[in-house]
Amino acid sequence: MVIGRGILGLSSAHALALAGQAVDVVSSPHWPRASAAAAANLALKAQSFARHPHFALKLRMRERYADWVQEVEKESARLVPFWQGRGIALFDSCEASEAQWRRVRQPEADVLTRGLPPQSLSKLPSEGRDSWPLCYERESWVDADALLSALETACLSHGVRFFERQVDSWQALSELVDENTHVLVCAGAGTPRLLQVLELEACAPPLRTRLARPRWSAGSVFVSRSHSLHAPNNAAASFLSLLPSAALVDLPERCEAAPTLSGPGLQAPREALFLSSTTLRLKNPGFENPSLFVPDPSWAEENGRLLRATKEGLQFLGLEDPVFLWEQARHGVRVGFGHEELVACALEPCKPKWTRHKAAFLLAGAHKSGFLFAPAASELLASIGLLGKSAG
Secondary structure (H helix, E strand, O other): EEEEEOOOHHHHHHHHOOOOOOOOEEEOOOOOOOOOHHOOOOOOOOHHHHOOHHHHHHHOOOOHHHHHHHHHHHOOOOOOOOEEEEEOOOOOOHHHHHHHHHHHHOOHHHHOOOOOOOOOOOEEEOOOOOOOOOEEEEEEEOOOHHHHHHHHHHHHOOOOOOEEEOOOHHHHHHHHOOOOOOOOEHHHHHHHHHHHOOOOOOHHHHHHHHHHOOEEEEEEEEEEEEEEEEEOOOHHHHHHHOOOOOOOOOOOOOOOOOOOEEEEEOOOOOOEEEEEEEEEOOOOOOOOOHHHHHHOOHHHHHHHHHHHHHHHHHHHHHOEEEEEEEEEEEEEEEEOOOOEEEEEEEEEOOOOHHHHHHHEEEEEEOOOHHHHHHHHHHHHHHHHHOOOOOOO
């Protein structure tokens, strides 16, 4: 039983089904998936993330991603757009640009030791602007919605069953599983609350430290295929010429909502353009109040600010009166666990009801990072001892 229908839940269910396991996936009908509110940007941000303990795995998965996407496309007979290019981070002052440069830049010897190309981070010419844009080489993007749909289709073709059910108590779970069922929690932002209601919170003391003080936020992604980006002068045209068919643009820090643009629409007017951002902090979203996750007036207000900031930011770059018709908006709830981007472990049940009947496992990504680790689902499941067991 896989709890969670986000990117890690689906990629895990897919991996288990390919290994010959019988798999059920249960998900809440009320909880907006963070995965659904992703662009999804697979950026490693060059040296910036090289200090992370899972960086080596992320680097390997980046090399494998295109092949993995093609495998999913073949199984599902669905197109999953995938792009590779460079990321451009923009700042509204030299001070902000230099501060970011100092924060992410590492000694060349360390970069080579970590397997990064030497020129993975560089400064770009800043004609007509007061700050240096930073360039991250070899970044990647995938159409998150298309990938999720393709994985669901692939799972169905292998006999995976899907259920919408609110797992808000041990009793609710007991109605779905038996003594032969193993449970894999891939609940993303719902993980801390779910471990509590399933009485698994105290089953792994080190895990409690790793999941301490989770930070929730509400995120949105807007999709447009009707937009116009005009470059009225050489400086703006020069900047646009630097962008490949897909690029990420962190708009200036003075834009409070910190929007991010990505997708081939940065180059072609009728191609997909994604606008995404973390737009609203949440104090403690629990399963007990599903209405909290419906976009309310405060969420709409923050997204309005995001859209305005995007237009202002592009005008700041010298683009003339950018026009967007946002055709689709997707919303989700995300979680951060400090510096943990991935939590994968077997839980050692300490309650009699678990020790008598079931084994439990946890696989959770923070703030959309599950997309980076999705191709490693089989490897991760094997590392925590789940593959090779009955996954019911």
